[in-house]
Every structure is written in C-alpha cells, then in structure tokens.
Amino acid sequence: MYLNCHSYYSLRYGIISEKEIVEFAQAQKIPKIALTDINNTSGCLNFVRLSQKVGINPVIGVDFRTGAQQNFVALAKNNQGFKEINDFLSFHSHHKIEIPQKAPLFKEVFIIYPFSKIDLTQIDNLQPNEYIGIHHTELNKLTFTDIEKSYAHKLIALNSCTFRNKKDFNTHRLLRAIDNNILLSKLTAEQQAFESDIYYTREEFQKLYSTKTYLIGQAENLLSQCQIDFDFSANRPHQNKLNYAENKEEDNKLLKELCRKGLKYRYEQESKTIIDRMNMEIEMIEKMDFVPFFLINWDIINYAKSQSYFHVGRGSGANSLVAYLLGITDVDPIELDLYFERFMNLYRTSPPDFDIDFSWKDREDVTRYIFERFGSEGQVALLATYNTFKHSAAVRELGKVFGLPKHEIDILSDGKFEYEKLDKLSKLVIIYSKELDGKPNYLSIHAGGIIISEKPIHWFTATDLPPKGFPTTQFDMIISEDVGLYKYDILAQRGLGKIKDAISLISINQPDKKIADIHHVKPLFEDIHINTLVSRAECIGCFYVESPAMRMLLRKLEVDNYLGLVAASSIIRPGVAKSGMMREYIMRHKNPQRRKQAHPILYQIMPETYGVMVYQEDVIKVAHFFAGLDLGEADVLRRGMSGKYRSREEFDKVQEKFMKNCRDKGYPEATSKEIWRQIESFAGYAFAKGHSASYAVESYQSLYLKCYFPVEYMVAVINNGGGFYSTELYVHEAKRCGAEIEAPCINHSHYPTWVYGRKIFLGFHILHSMESQLAIQIVQERNKNGSFESLEDFIERVEIGIEQLDILIRINAFRGFGIDKRTLLWRGRYLLSGVAKPSPQLTLFKSKPKTFELPQFDQISFENAFDEIELLGFPLCSPFLLLEKPITESHILSKDIPEYKNKMVTLFGYLITVKYTSTNKGERMHFGTFIDENGDWIDTVHFPPVAKKYPFRGKAIYKIEGLITEEFGFHTLEVVSMHRLNNMPDQRFVG
Template sequence: MYLNTHSYYSLRYGTIKPADLLLYAKEMGIDCMALTDINTTSACLDFVRLAPEYGIRPIAGVDFRNGAQQQFILLAKNNEGFMNINSYLSSFLHSEEKIPERAQNLADVITIYPFASFKGEQLSENEFLGVRKEDLNRLKFSPWRHKQEKLVVLQTVSFLNKKGFNTHRLLRAIDNNTLLSKLLPSQQGSETDMLISEAVITEAFREFPILLRNTRTLLQACSIYFDFSKEIPNNQNSYTQNQALDFRLLKKLTYAGLPYRYKRPGERVWIRIEKELEIIREKGFVSYFLINWKILKYARSKGYFYVGRGSGANSVVAYLLRITDVDPIELDLYFERFINLYRKNPPDFDIDFSWKDRDDITQFIFRRFKNTCLLTVYNTFKYKASVRELGKVFGLPKEEIDTLSKGEYQYNALDRLSQLVLQYGKLIEGFPNYLGIHAGGILISEKPIHYYTATFMPPKGFPTTQFDMVVAEDIGLYKFDILSQRGLGKIKDAVAVVEYNHPRLPPIDIHDIRRFKQDKRIKHLLRNAKAIGCFYVESPAMRMLLKKLQVDDYLGLVAASSVIRPGVAKSGMMREYILRYRFPEKRKEAHPVMLNIMPETYGVMVYQEDVIKVAHYFGGLTLGEADMLRRGMSGKFRSREEFLKVKERFFENCRNSGKPETLTAEIWRQTESFAGYAFAKGHSASYAVESYQSLFLKAYYPLEYMVATLNNGGGFYSIELYVHEARMHGATILAPCVNRSRAEVTIQKRDIYLGFGFLHALEAKTIQRLLQNRNKGGAYTSLDDFLDRVAISMEQITILIKINAFRFTQRNKRELLWEAHMKINKVSFEENVQTLFKTERINYSTPKLPNSSMEDAFDEMELLGFPLCNPFNLLAEPSCSRIRAAHLPNLVGRLVTIEGYLVATKRTATSGKKMMYFGTFLDRDGDFIDTVHFPPVAAKYRFRGKGIYAITGKVMEEFECISIEVTKMERLPIIEDPRYRDKLLKVNPVKNFNRRIRTKTTDVNSNES
C-alpha cells in the first residue's frame, strides 16, 4: 500500500530517518514499502540494505517534483529499472530543466501520476493513477471509475505524526525563505501525509477493492537486490580488460621499479613483494593499484608534485609503483595495516596534489575511465545554524536570534516562540540540508554509476553521486582520494622562485629526501621549532611539541606527526611518550607486553597500526577482528553491534589469558580514546617527507620559500605572519608598486614586493589592464602616463594611490589623490583606443598636503589588512614593559607582564566542559610568546580581536618549553587614526581637498574646471 514514502533525504521536506521509517513500519505490521524520496535516490541503497532486518521487502523509486508540486512517481521493477530511473532523474539534475507533466517511457519502470492533477486520458501499460483518500468522492464522478484497473492507492508518507507535520512546515518555510505565517498550501504537503496502518487504508478504500488489489499486484511486480557482502569490489575490475593480463602488468611494473628505489634489494624486499602481490591478486585489488599507478604516471608526465599517503603507504608494491614515497621496509611499516586476508576493502591511497593541479588530474580521470563520478557528502543542519534559520521563519528580531544562537539565555525565561525555536532546532539537528562534494573522493565503477545512484552536477562540472562514502563502501564501491593542499604548491613554486632569484645556482633536487634527512640546518630548524611556513610542523601545538621532544631526525618527526593528533593527547599518552623519548629510564615503566609490541615508541600507542597490534597480540583477536575494531573506533564502521561483539571478545580473551582487569581496562581506554584520531604510520611518514622538503627550502632559501607561501594562500597562520617571517629573515617588505609588482608576490634579491592580488577591493580586471599595458608599453613614467594607458575608475585608482603604488613619482600621495580626482572624470572607463593624436592633459596645481608614516600604516591596514611597520609603533602610549620572549627562560616561576601582538588562538574544553584557550603572540622583537588561559581567566579576560595585549601571568616551563599561565590580560589602545583627526577630512579626503582649493582665488578655466 505504500508506494510514495519520503525519508528526511527528501531535503527540507521529509522528516523521518530511514531507520525510524522501517522501525515504525515493522511495528505496524507492514511487510513491503517503496522509498520514493523527492528528486533523489540518496537513501535508496541504505534502505534496501536495512529493510530485511525489519522484515520488510524494499522497493526503490523516485518522487519527481517541481518544488512541492508532484508530477509523477517512478518505481523500479528491478535493478535495471532502478538504473533507468537514476539516468532519467540525472538528466534533469544535470540540466536543471523543469520536470514535465508526463514521464518518459522507461523499461522496467512503473509510472504513477497523481489522480487529482492528471490531465491525460490514456495510460500506457506501465502507467497508473494514484488515488488519495481525499480523491475518493471525486473519483465516483470521474470517467476513471470505469477504468479502475489503472488506479492504485496513493498514501503519501512524509512524517509520522502532528509534530512531524509541524517540522515539515518549518523545513518548507526554510526552503522557501519565507515566514511560517506566509507559507502557502501549495508549498507544503498535506497534514494527512502520515504513516498509517494498512487496516486504516483498507477501510478508507472499502468501496474500491480493485484499487487495493491493483496496489498489491503492483508491489509484487517490483523487487530490487544489491549484494552488501563486499566479497567482490564493484570498482572497475580490470585495467586492461583482462584480469590475468592485469596481474602480469602489475608484477612487471613492480619489479621494474626496483632499480629506482633500491640499489641492492635484500631478501626482506623480495619476500615482501611476493607476499603483497599474491594477496593483492587474491583479494581482487589489482586494477585498483593499476588505476592509481596510471593517474600518477600522468601526473609525473605533467610535472605535478604529489604525495601518496594513507594505509597504502605501508605497501612496498605501492612504493615501487611510485604511488607513495615511503619505504615500508626502512620504516618497518606494519603490513597487516595495509592489507590482510580478512580485509574486504582495498587499502586507502590518499593522493595529495597542489591545489593548482588537482582539477587537471580530475579531468584526466574522467577522460580516461568510463564510469566515473565524484562522491557527495551530506551537509546537515547544525544546531546553531538551525536556530538562526528557525528564528527567521518564526519572525524573531535579529537580536533575539543572536541571543538564542549564542546560547546566552535562561530557557525558562524565554517566551513560547523562542522555546519552540530551540525545541525544533534540536529536532532538525543532523537532518540532511543539501548535498555537497567530498573533499577528494572519486568512484570508478565496473557498471554504469547510475546502476547505483542518480547524479547531480555541482559547479565543478563533474557528475556527483547522491550517496556518501559510507553507502558506497557498503555496496563495494571504494573511492580514489584525489586531494589538494597548498603545501605542495608552496614547494613547487619555491623551487621556481629560487631558480629566477638565483639563476646561477644548479637546479634543486627537491626529491633528494635521503640527503635532507642528514642535513644539519634542517636538524637545527626541527630541534628549535623554527619551522614557520613548513608543512604540518608550523602550528603552535606542533612547535611546542618539537621543542619538548627536541626531535631532529626523520623517525622522530614521523612519530611526532602522529603524537600531535588529538587522540594521543586525550589518552594521556602524549606526555608519557615525551617522557620516555627524553628520559630513557622512564621506558622501564612500560608494561612488558606493550613494550614488546611497540618497542619503537617505547610501549606507547602512537599509530593506527598500534590498535591492530594491541588488539591482536594483547587482546588475542584475529587480524580481521582487530581491523574491524580499528575501523569501528575511527567511526568508519557501520554495525555497532558487530563492533560491540569484538569488544566483548577482547575483554574475554584478556580474562582467559590471566591479564589483570585493571590493566585490560586501562589498555582499552588508551586504545579507544586515541584510535579515531591517530594516523597510520605510513600516513605520518608521507607527511614527514613533505615536511622535510619544505624544511630544506626554509633552511636554505627562506625568502623565496616565504614568497611561495604567500602566493599559495599562506598556511596555518594569517598572511601577516608570513610577511613578518620574511622580514625576520632579512627581507625588505615593500607595498605594491605599479612598475614592479605583479598580481602575486615577487622577489628581487632581498626586496619582496607584495602583489596587487593582496589589495582588498582591487578588481581582477584592473590588475589585468595594469599588467597588460605595462608589458606592452613599458614602465609607467607618471600618474598622467598611467591614466593615459589604463582605463580605471576613481575607486580603483584611489586604492593604488593610497597604498603608495605610485611612489616612484616621488610625489605625496595626497597630492596624487587630489590630482586623480580632478582628472579621472575625463578618462573613459572603457578600454582605451589608440588615436592618431594624443589628447593633451590639463595640468593642475596641487596644494601641499603632506601625509605621515602613521597615515600610511592605517591605509595599509585598510587595504592589506595589516600595517607594514612594526605594530608596536602604533600604541597610543609608550611601552610599559621591557620584558621580551628571550628573557622568559630566566624568569621561570615568576609573575611577569609582557606585551604581545596576537597571532593565533585555540579554544578547547576541559574535562568539565569549560572553555579555555591557548594563545600565540609576537613580542616587540618578533619572537613568539605562548600563553595558557584557564577557564576562570578565559571568562574574565577575553580575546578582543587583533591587536597588542598586556599579558600578566606566571612563567612556566615544561621540557624546556616556555609558556605563560595568564592571570590578567588587556588589549592596549592604539593611536587615533590620523587620517581622520582633522574634522575636515572625516567624510571624504578628496572632497575636502576640493573645499580647501575652492577657498583660493583661481582661474576657473585652468585650475578649477
């Protein structure tokens, strides 16, 4: 009886979770149901997977609608019909065309039109009219009463109860961006669209038993089946169209890669290769490896930098195919983390490309492989955002909405409307809101992708699934992760910048990692945490960890890359690892079993592999169970029931082997608390390789590396800090110049010119015209020359003048601004057209309008976001404290007051759920100050945005790492903006210049025209 059922994947319409829908259906004794979400098949596969657990036979279909207006319902008779529905729906989602009144005739598909709005007179064999209870009186007087063989029962299900209907109306108001009171009936469903029992439906249609029989017959004609065992992957199963040939090719490529990777491969390498190849073949992952190899072969042919990471980095075959640059033999990477006979899914290969190169890689994949699409993510309603949306729907004032979303209220003191906003905000929290694109997931399937899902076309221009990675894995479709990061762009660009700034130097081999590992300068940077701008090792937390560990070698950095992850710190093992790393005598405190399992990390769990090792060797689980445990802890495993069974087996095995319950509970606590956040060792090793590349460039070419960092959007910190870092390494930082700058940052020896692209509100077309005319006609000689050659508006020329881009004229910028204002109206805003005779410009005498360096600083803050001078020079009062960061090691335990320029903050919660902060500041000399703000202080002395703060607190030291435990903090005032100190200049400096000029007696024809 249930041909038209919606879950909450009918976005901003349905209100029922698929599992809840099945649960309520089971309780009502329903044994068959069709899921027909509106214009989506997002939930279909999950519905098909779950339904048998509730004793329900699933049917898949789609409710095709324009907005809330139902056009028709399509039901799949079988899997082929489901594919046809997906293809048909995709055609509308790709083109954004309106859905027609009549559906296309599709093979193995049943079409149902709503009786109330159907205008036709004939129906084909697979077409029916769906009659609602509300339509029965009308049916009695309709010609269709004589054609009841084409009629079926249409009981739409969008919600479970009255509260669900209210939620539905709120979602519809959000979707239509309207007040709830103004929501039209045509924009919402009917209050009767609820899940009701079959007995109630039968009673309603007792006068029309044929419709009941037709509906049951139609349901019996439909079935759908997918294999969720994942025994055989559904990815493209052959690279060469022949699986035997695939394996021969993989073997050939693997051995062909030996000379590049190993000068003298030992027995361990040969044994490992044979073992891996055999398991890869047995598990059906050969084409998965070859496809990754092909993608990266193309990348190398284009000169693209990339990093291969993930569990696949534990594979020597991947290393020999150049999918990764991590030697699993050298690092003794745990083979079973990469792959084992119990593992049904292939290893993860996360391939990072420069953000500039990834789109081309994606296009290549879509060109090269037939059944390809991007993977979606479900963007859900977040609580605070939901409260804001609902506040608008209920018509609350902005002030009240802000109060509710910030949580600054007493619930019992709120009026009823505000309480409803909070109640329904909690109710829709987690509902899917819209479909986005996975950060890098790409599917390449053996069957057409529409066999599994419909696709939509986001702005990126590539077909994208309507289900996420979890559903994809359920069906045996494993993603290829093609990711982008700016770190690789920085490395690639830095090498190019070094080449043009030091043309006589030999080319840099940025892949010479073996040499980098022994480099003394790099060791110095690591030991002293001087790694600002370097990939993964520049954040305040990593900087402090490196100081505490005093790491200066590759293996130490690999461990640090995983130790820094939240789970290790949460388990309390970060501090324990530091102690055992720094003080060998502490290693004796490790439990012998744990020390034996993880000797390299002194018995401390640091990597994801350690979960498998502990579960296998300590907890007595099989490798398959251990991997299931790891996946369950990381949140990637679907069945909590299976996970809990494995957990029980872990404790049971420990009891049976005589391990103390307290020890077992502690080991489990450590394992569970960090497993979801830990890195695989190969993943950390891949990151460390990229860190070494960036550290090399920072050690030998710091200015060029900072230029590349700025041109790739910075990193952990703001652009301002990287400008500061370049200055600390001896660079002269210069504002953009119309004759020397480009859109990006450029360097000439030690002079760094900021790019035009860094100027807020300077338009791309202005930059393009400026550069094109300069390239064509040479350097600009004056403001007049510039205005003659570049079509520009007053607003745009003002930006260039205020940032001092015409300083080569050696004229005051206020005078230039006045002159531009007088002349700009005579310049066409269209492209300049060359004429036979050059128009002679009128010269104006300009008043003497000096400006100060302080005014320049405020112009820079307005246009760049930061001043190019030392920000301490802008303090309203002279500095009170002479203490600098360099003095703090000699002041441990003492209460001090120091001034710092805020760089970064990190908010975190204590075990008691109270907010505390970590702060990062720069002192007057440009050195870092690290602060800790515990909850009472954090609540009393808040961060109040960018600026200079007077920080009072106790100097603390831990493992030679200095920080200040703050007791008091206040932001210091800066000078009044000198540009507006004169009241005459407050409104508009240029207009006020004109006022001043008009007071002079001048010739109207010459100076005041």
C-alpha cells in the first residue's frame, strides 16, 4: 500500500525528507515502503541507505507525471530495473520531451497506471508487469464497472503519500503556486495534490480499503517482489572505474614506470628519502586500490599538456610525492615536509582530493575530453548540488504568491519588523518561510565534481542535461561518496588564463625572449627579483596575493620566500583569522621569545608554525598526538573542516572523545576547551598545507611573469578579468609597469586588449554597449583587407549603425585620421542617416568620399576623459586632473606615511575598493584602499562611529583625515573624517 511515497525531492511538490519517511515507516512498523518521487531520483540512494540502517526493506522508483498529473508509477524490481527507470527518465529529461501516457516495455520494472487514466476498452493490452492503481476515493467507482470480474488480479491499492497533516498540505499548495508562478488564489485543483494524499497509518489504510481489502494484499505482494541492493557499509568497495589499463597488474606497472620517469624530471639527484617515500606511497596506493584514480588524473593532465593548457593541482593530493612525480601537482612534498597521513591512511575510505584547476577558457574542453575518453557507455557525469530555499528567498517567493506589494516583501525579507505588529498575511509569510527553509528548490551543478564509474551512471541515478551540455547526476557529493563513487574535481579559475595568455602575448610581442618552464618552479622560488616583489607586496594582478588583506599580511610577516608564502596563504583564511591565531602566529614569527608561551606538546607537534594550528593537517596532528584520537577519528575532523561530514552528530561525537582523552591525559580543562575552540573555527575554511603550497606555486608563476614581462602580464590580467580589483586599477598598474595606454582604435585594437612593444591598446571588449559581433567584424575586415584609411572607408567596409559608430567616434577610435570627434560625429550621421548603404561584400569599387565643409568646433577641456568615463568606466588620465578645484591644502603623500607614525595627517586619495565587515558586537566597519596623486597605495580603517558618520559615496577622490598607526611594520590610516571632492562639470552639458 505504500507504493507511491513522495519526499521533498518531488521538487516544489513534496514536503518531507527521505529521513522522515523512514522514521514514519519505523514508527508504524512498516516492513517495506517505496519512495517514488515525481520525475526525480535524488532521494533514492539515501532512502535505501537510511532504510537499511533500521531494518526496513526499501523499494525505489519514479512517479512519472506531466505537470502535476500522474501518468504512471514505475517500481524497480531490482537494480537492473532501477537502471531502466533511470534510462527512461534521463532520455526524456535530456531531450525535454514530456513523459508519455503509456510506459515503454520495461523488463525489470512494475508499472502502475492510475485508475482514472485507464481506458477500459484497452485493458486487454496491459503487459504482465503492468497494473491498475485504485485510490481509496475511487472504490465506489470501481464497484460500478465490470473490471473486477476479469482483471481483479491487476488491481492494487495506490494512494499517493505526500503530507502528514493540514500544515503540510498548505505548504504543498504554496510550493505549487511558487512553481507555477501564480497567486495562491489562482491555484487550480489540477495543479496540486489531493488533500487526501496523506501518510496514513497501516490501520487507517485498512479502514479506507475495508470494502476491498484484497487491493492492499496485492499491493503488498507487488512490493514483496522488489529487492534493491546497494552497499553502504564501511567496507564497501568503491564504484569508480576499476582499471585504467587492461587490468590491475598493467595499472600497477604503468604507475611505477611513470613515477620513475617523473623522478628524472623533478630531481637532479634521487636520494634514499625520495625513493623510500615514493615506494611507501605506491604500496599504500596499491593496497587501497587507488591506482586507477591516480592514473586517470594523470591522463587528464596529459591531455591538457598536449593542448598547451596550464593547470594547478591542489587539495590533499598535493601532499603526495606520486602526484608530484606524475605532474598532477607542482608541489614537492619532500621539500615541504608534507604530512603523509593527511593525504592517505588506512582509515581513509575515499581517495585523496585532487582539485585540478584549469583556465576558465579551457575547463569545458577538458570536461568534454573526460566524457569522450571515459564515458563511451555512460559512465561519466557531472555531480549535482541541491539549491535549497533560504529564508530571505523563501520570504520573497511567499510574499509574491500571497500577493503582497514589493515594499512589504522587502521589509519582511530584510527582517526589519516586529512580528506582533504584522498583519495576518505577513505573519503567514514568516510562518511558512520557516517551513520552506532548507528544503530543496532545484538541482544545480557542483563547482567541479565529475564522477567516473565502472558501471553506467544510470545504475545509480537518472541524469539531467543542463545548458552546460553534460549529463548531471540527480544526487550530490555526499550521496555519491556514500555509495562509493568518488569525484574528480575539474575546476576553472582566471589566474591560469592570465598565465596562459601572458605567455602567448610574450611569444608574439617579444619572440626573442626565453620564457622559463613555469612548471619547473624551484628556480622561481630562488629568484631574488621575484622574492623582492613579494617582500614589498607589489603583487597587483597576481594570483591570491593581490588583495589588500594579503598585501598587508605579507608586509607584516616580511615574507620573502616561497615557504613564507605557503604559510601566509593559509593564515589569511578565515579559520585561522577567526580563531585569533593569525595575530598569535605573527607575534611568534616576529618575536622568538613569544614562542615560549606555546604549549610544549603543540610546539613539538608544529615547530614550523610555532605551535599554532595553521593547516588542516595541524588539526589532525593535534587530534592524534595531543588528544590521542586515532587517525579514523581524526579523519572525521578532516571531513568536518572541509564541510563534508554527513551530520553534526558525527562531529560532536569526536568532540566528546577529544575532551575525554584530554581529561584522561591530565590537561587543564581551559587548555582543552581553547584548543577545541581553535579546531572548530577551522571548519569549512582551513587549507591543507599541500593546498596552500599549490596556491603559492601559482602565485610564484604569476609573480615571475609580472616581474620579467610586466606589460604583457598586465594585458593578460585585463583580458581575463575576475581579479580582486576593477579593470581601471589594472590599467593603472600597467602604467606603473611602464606601459603607455591607448584608448580603443579601429586600426590597432583587437577584441581583447593588445600590446605592441610597450604600448597597450585597450580592447573593444572594454567598451560599454559595444556589440561583440561588430568588434569581431572590424578585426576580421582589417586583417583581410588592410587598415582603414578614413571614416568613409570604414563605413563602406563595415556593417554598422549610427549608435555603434557614435560609440567608436566618442572613444576616439578614429583619432589616427587627424579629424576632431565632433566633425566625425557630423560626418558619420550624414553618411549613415537616411541613405541606403550598400552591403560591404557587394561593393566592387571604392566610392568617392562625399566632401562637405563643416565649421571649426570649439575644443572642450577633458572631453575625452568624460567620454572615457562613460564608455570605459574610467578616465585614462589621472582622476586628480578632473577635480572641480585643484588641491591646494597642505597634505602628505603615501610615501610619507612612515614618517608620521602616531600623528594626525591629511591625505587625498582616489577610492579603489572597500571591504565591508562587522565587529564582534555586530557594528559595521570598513577597510578602504585608495591611491594618491602619485598612484601609490593608501590603506585605511574606518571604525564604527566613523563608518556611520562618513560613509563612502561612490568612486571619487576623498579628503581623508586620520591617525597613522603601525602594527608589525605595516602602516594604516585610522580615519577620523572623510569628505568626497567634486569633479569639474562636463562643459558640453553646462548651460
């Protein structure tokens, strides 16, 4: 009778979790129950896992519907039947085809059609595996047909189970209104479930079907023929691809050959330490059956190298020497003394994490390769994530379906109300927003997770085909790992795009210059010029080290080497900062006497970081060596720090064991609590040391390019976007690096920004409102037929409208013709307005330019600058030149700041960026970053009273008054007052 149960994975329809369904079955002593969500299998595997834990026999399937109308219910007889269901559902999902009214000929699947949909004249056509489901409200109707005489054996009790009570039903109706984007009052009966689709008890079901009890018996008989078998035990075998080559022996042989080859590339001399570590890792990798995992990652990297794609391998896998030898990472774990047990130990059931970053331009092709290389029979899919209702979004959705006006919804969403004073509808919005909070809303795609299985993916789940174009599972990473499918992380970032593009630009702009092998990183670490940039924090545009906070930390720590940057890359993370240990680390780093305050055991465990927990493995070391947890329990902490534990209870059990062990060891309770507080603060934020080291490698690679090829590198930064700062700041930095900046030009610019020698021509892509196809057309026409000789020549050869032509003229893209912009604007309008212009490809001969006389136009001061502000978002001249009144007041410059420690000063700065944050009391405060008239940095702190009294008022030059403070050698301006200065008016629009 429980053949058609819905969880909240019947998206925007169901109400309760799969866990609650299992708890209901357990409470009612229901031995067998079926989860059949609507057109979705997201909850199936976890439902099986939870049912098995409490001794319930789970059945899984799908309720196939068109909209809210049921077509048929499919129940898997076994795992093969589940695959058939997934194949069918995936096909219709991928091709955006409605589910048919009639099921296909399944082999291992039971099909149940609702009685209301059955054509009685076609009942003879039912297949042996097909049945008719009778809802309890249809029993009287059944009595008035002849169907029972000949087909009673085909009839079963079918009652959809969707809600537990009236509140659930109301929540369901709200979800249906949200899904249909209509007011609740407009929701029709056809768009929602029956109010009687309740999780009835067994006794209630017996009463409902008391006149036809055989229907229940036949439903139970159907369930008894279904048996699903997935292994969720701790010792389960993994379900990833079993072999990379033909068999395990071939895999093991290949891994060893590749490692020996890698030794020659990575090390000039092969020490016993290196050989022993390599052999130990290989033995462990073979023992844990992770060889194919390493070889598949190597294969992916090999393909990327063949395409000249750059990559960074990070994650806990960066602790592995084998990964370093295979070229998966560029981090030497011997040099960094990386903790092997963080990478792998016998308690660890999952393979190590390899987060492999590619350029944002290359990742999609790498993903395509993986699907083609390993997924010929459907064994590859992207991982999904569940996008859940959050409070604010739920309030907004509910406000709309209740018909509240926008300003009232805004008040409720912002939380700026007194509940008692709300009207009835507003109170309902708040009440039901709590019901929706945390429920799945829709499926999304994991940031980079890909699974490669031995069996077809549809053995485990149906797949969707989002716009990205690759099949995507209907379950998330945690369910995937539960069943033994461990993901490969193929990620994208713009930092690698900058490196790749910079190297390409260098080869074009300076073909005679030799570029270092940036994967051979050790010479970069020892380069005095690169380390000087690090020590001065001159890192604008460089991966992970350009933010104001990171530049400040580099200066405070006086970092001038790779190992120092590795530590800084982790110290900057919120976990270390939040625990208060960032400040403690800096103090111990700069003052050796301070290190004596460290707990002796902690200092012994972590001498490199002065007894301060900085990395994920430090937490594991403390748990293992300080508190005596075994590596399995420590691994729970690892998963917790990565946000990967299944439940908070799992983490809490480890906390209890930690505290108990500390008591048994005689540690003071205050010490134990403080250390646990630090451990907890790491959750979701801490980096593994190998991960930090990988980030530092990429930082050094970008610093190398910034150091030796600054102009080309800054062009690459501008073209790839996605950095901490705006394009304006990177253009400013290019000037500081010695480049001459030119506005877009029809004869020199490309779609991206380009460089000739030390002259940078901004690309058409930067121009606001310029059509990308027009930009591409301009470059193609110029490449094909040569430079444009005049405005008339340009208009004849390029398809362009008046608005787009105006943009090019105003940005001065025709300046090479020696004609002022106003004259060009008049000419352009004359040539284009009202006259049919022949298509460029139909023009056989150049027409003679039309000549006409125009008066001499007055030149307007800074006309170009104002057009640049509108069309580029910033002027190419100094913003200080555009002030309404020149600065005459006495003030200091950024370079003078160290001389004024603990003194009140006045500075003038152009606002670059603001970081908004809060104090421990919840008060708003800010950190500002400005540049002065020389282009040098000014770092400011705005404490709550000042932040409230003197808010930022947009991008502008500000007069800043405050106190110069110094901490750990880094100077900051504590702002006392701040006033925005006005720019001069644009004379074209005055009067």
